[in-house]
Amino acid sequence: MIVHGPFPVGEARVMREAHAAAAHGYEVSVLAMRQPGEPKPSRAQRLQLRSIWAGILESWRFMRRDRMLEYAVFQLCLGGTVVAIVATIAPQFVFQFFHKPQDYAALVLGPAGVGLIIGSAFTPMIVRRLRYPLTVSIGVILLGLCTVLLTLVRAVAQAVHHTLWWEALPYLVSAFVLIFLVGVALDFVNVPAQTRMQEHAPDFIKGRILALQGMLLNAATVPSVIAIGLLADFFDLTTAMDVLAVVIVLAGLGSVYRSLSAGPRPHDKETVKLVQ
16 A cells, blocks of 8 residues: 655644554555655745746747757757667667677667767768758668668568578678668767757857757657657567658658758847847
8 A cells, every 4th residue: 555645744644544554454665755844945945946947948938039949959859869769779679680688789889889989070071061951861861761771671681591590691781880870870960950059059048958958858758768669569679660760750851841941030139139
């Protein structure tokens, strides 16, 4: 039995109910109550909490007024969510695609991490040559394409090599190269978006914009990971990966398309002045 005490009052009543339940043979597993004599939040603490929410709302309104900043934050959240999903499905991916124990998740995280490191070195040069929209577009297309090709390569290997297909050298090389390219593609999205966010966030609000982006990333990651997990449980991992690829391409290209004509909204003179 779980007894919840109304916080921050009602401790005595909850104690009486807990003892009464124990006397009747129930097992009390949780007591949710405030310690007697615990001080209530001070006025300074309440004001601090209000100031935090005020800062979040201010940064949200500022971001909404600058659509280029808004879409850069969205693309950063998209890239961060994909990273979280890759880390989540890596153990099951290793088991289904390589027939290795789930402890060998480094077979996925290693090549992808190397791709992230190498890609971050030459992505700035590519952005200077191709510009922001084309670089991000290539990144989301490559990310979705590599995800689909991983499932396709697995299906081909199963059709060609009926037994021990997961040990076929062409399959292993193809899979590791595609995983490596996933890391590179993430750089094509994250690096330009991070640069644009830094450019469009003035110093007086840059910290709050970064905090808002982290909050939005956390809010997007949890339901996305749960959704991918449910798809993998009800169908299979390959189906979940194919759905993920479609969502990445649609969301990424949609944000690029919307950002092509983006900029500070004409009616917002304050934002235009701040961005300039």
